[in-house]
Amino acid sequence: MWDTHLHLDLLGDGAVAQLEVARDVGVTALVGIGVDPRRPARIAVPAGLTVGYAVGLHPQELPALSDDDVDVAMRALDVRVREPDIVAVGECGLDGRKGIGDDDTALARQRRVFAAHLDVAAREGLPVVLHGVRRDAAMLEVLDAHTAVCGPLVGCVWHGYSGSKDTARAAVARGVIISIGFMALEPRARRLREAIPSLPDDGFVLETDAPPLAPARLAEVAAAVAALRGQSVEHVKDMSSKTAARLFSRHPAAR
Numbered sequence: 691m692w693d694t695h696l697h698l699d700l701l702g703d704g705a706v707a708q709l710e711v712a713r714d715v716g717v718t719a720l721v722g723i724g725v726d727p728r729r730p731a732r733i734a735v736p737a738g739l740t741v742g743y744a745v746g747l748h749p750q751e752l753p754a755l756s757d758d759d760v761d762v763a764m765r766a767l768d769v770r771v772r773e774p775d776i777v778a779v780g781e782c783g784l785d786g787r788k789g790i791g792d793d794d795t796a797l798a799r800q801r802r803v804f805a806a807h808l809d810v811a812a813r814e815g816l817p818v819v820l821h822g823v824r825r826d827a828a829m830l831e832v833l834d835a836h837t838a839v840c841g842p843l844v845g846c847v848w849h850g851y852s853g854s855k856d857t858a859r860a861a862v863a864r865g866v867i868i869s870i871g872f873m874a875l876e877p878r879a880r881r882l883r884e885a886i887p888s889l890p891d892d893g894f895v896l897e898t899d900a901p902p903l904a905p906a907r908l909a910e911v912a913a914a915v916a917a918l919r920g921q922s923v924e925h926v927k928d929m930s931s932k933t934a935a936r937l938f939s940r941h942p943a944a945r
C-alpha cells in the first residue's frame with residue numbers, strides 16, 4: 691500500500707520506529723513531500739519500504755519569504771528536480787486561508803509561483819502534487835491555462851482533498867487524481883464523504899500527510915474509504931496502489 695503524501699523530515703526522532711509500524715500494517719511505498727526546495731526532506735527509511743520524493747515550494751511558506759527568497763528557492767527547485775530520487779514536483783498550489791492567501795496580492799504571488807512549478811514539471815516530465823485550500827476554482831484555472839499552452843501534465847494529484855463531489859468531478863475530468871487522507875476519518879467532513887463514493891476506481895490514491903497523523907494510520911484511511919465506497923479494503927488498497935504506481939512512474943516501487 692502506498693502513502694502518497696507524508697513529510698518524512700518532520701517525523702522527528704521517532705521516524706524510523708513510526709515507519710516500522712506503518713510497514714507492519716501493510717505500507718510498502720512512500721512519497722516524501724518537500725515544502726521548500728532549499729531544505730531536502732530526505733531521511734533513511736527502514737528496510738521493506740521504498741521511497742521517492744517530491745520537491746516544491748508550499749504556498750503556506752510564501753508569507754515568510756521575500757521575493758528574493760522565492761527566487762532562490764525556485765532556482766533550487768530547478769536544480770533539485772533532477773536529483774535521482776525525485777518523482778514529482780510539489781507540493782505547490784493555492785491556499786486561501788487567512789494570513790496565507792486571503793488577499794489579492796498574496797493570491798497573485800501564489801499563482802505566479804504555482805504556474806512556475808507547472809512549467810518545471812512539464813519540462814522535466816514529472817507529475818505535480820497539488821495543495822489546494824479554499825481556492826478550488828482558481829487552482830483549476832491555473833492548471834487549465836497551463837494545459838492550453840503546454841498540453842496536459844504527465845500526472846497530477848490533488849493532495850488531502852476535502853472538497854465537493856462536483857469539484858472532484860471537474861478535477862478528475864482534467865486527469866487529476868484525488869488523494870484521500872485523514873479527512874476521511876472525520877465524520878463531519880460531509881462533502882468529502884459524498885465525494886469519495888463518486889470517484890472512479892482508478893481516480894484516487896491514499897495518504898496520511900504525516901505528521902501529525904502517524905504513518906501507520908494509512909490502514910485506517912484505507913478502511914474508511916472502503917466503507918464509504920462499499921468495497922473491500924483489499925480492493926481499495928490494490929486500486930489505490932496501482933494508481934499511485936501509474937502516477938509516480940519514477941518511484942522505485944513503480945518499476
Ligand SMILES: [Zn+2]
Pocket residue numbers: 695697723781899
Ligand atoms: Zn503536505
